[in-house]
Amino acid sequence: MMISSPRQPGNDIHVYLNPLVEYLKMLWADGVETFDVFASKTFTMRAMLFCTINDFPAYGNLSGYSVKGHNACHICEENTIDHQLKYRRKTVYTRHRRFLQSNHPYRRLKKAFNGHQENDDAPIPLNDFQIHEKVNKIHHIFGKTPKKSSAMSPWKKQSIFFDLSYWSKLEVRHYIDVMHVEKNVCDSLIGTLLNIQGKTKDGVNARLDLLEMNIREDLVPREVGKRTYLPPACYTMSRQEKISFCLCLKSVKVPQGYSSNIKILVSRLNATIVTDGYSWNFSKKMFD
Numbered sequence: 001m002m003i004s005s006p007r008q009p010g011n012d013i014h015v016y017l018n019p020l021v022e023y024l025k026m027l028w029a030d031g032v033e034t035f036d037v038f039a040s041k042t043f044t045m046r047a048m049l050f051c052t053i054n055d056f057p058a059y060g061n062l063s064g065y066s067v068k069g070h071n072a073c074h075i076c077e078e079n080t081i082d083h084q085l086k087y088r089r090k091t092v093y094t095r096h097r098r099f100l101q102s103n104h105p106y107r108r109l110k111k112a113f114n115g116h117q118e119n120d121d122a123p124i125p126l127n128d129f130q131i132h133e134k135v136n137k138i139h140h141i142f143g144k145t146p147k148k149s150s151a152m153s154p155w156k157k158q159s160i161f162f163d164l165s166y167w168s169k170l171e172v173r174h175y176i177d178v179m180h181v182e183k184n185v186c187d188s189l190i191g192t193l194l195n196i197q198g199k200t201k202d203g204v205n206a207r208l209d210l211l212e213m214n215i216r217e218d219l220v221p222r223e224v225g226k227r228t229y230l231p232p233a234c235y236t237m238s239r240q241e242k243i244s245f246c247l248c249l250k251s252v253k254v255p256q257g258y259s260s261n262i263k264i265l266v267s268r269l270n271a272t273i274v275t276d277g278y279s280w281n282f283s284k285k286m287f288d
Helices: 010-029 056-063 128-136 178-193 204-212 239-251
Strands: 032-036 041-045 052-054 082-084 091-093 174-176 222-224 227-229 272-275 278-280
Touching (some): 010 056, 174 178
Antiparallel strands (some): 222 227, 272 278
């Protein structure tokens, strides 16, 4: 399926999925005549759509659930605990320790998290019947027409896959692509550890947000003359540690087919890591 447009169709992707759903209905109900080469005979083959694998924004388009704003978690829904950052102007989601076991030691830690113990239980996900009841009465007009947004509910439409007779009975319908999650998390971790400008998640605004939330007061920015000093955190690396990290990536060996050859992305002479067009440099004097 090709969608020729500079912009993604968003929720209107169901218009493109209509022919696919018709084929899936035929495969499940009637099947298609298929030739078995090994047995040298034909048989009626039936197939079903087991799940979709996509990144998080595409999950919102396919499922009909809004993955932005205050209720972005499809497990918690109205019980999603969010916080609007004052300085970074982003919505963040907190209190993930609710999903740990009741006796997990992280639940009792205060200083390492938000200054409070976590005693609440994790929200109970909706079952297949409850989800189908929520979306069954939603009326959504596809195409370039004025739309009335239902701001009170995070569900925006009924997924076209519910036209499949078995879709509402599946326990898990949409999977998040691990590749996208790993790539984004890895970029954020590497950028923060190596303090790469434009890539790091740690900065003045992030530290001010911590102060506004009464978290990690020891990391509050300090004014030293005309400059702003950021106290080092537990993950702050020295120059020599950054170089050692680059050398570790340069010498790493992985089984064939396990991952790409990361050694070719690291320059041993300049202690440089190159990925996605970015060059993460450390001076030759530092390496020497």
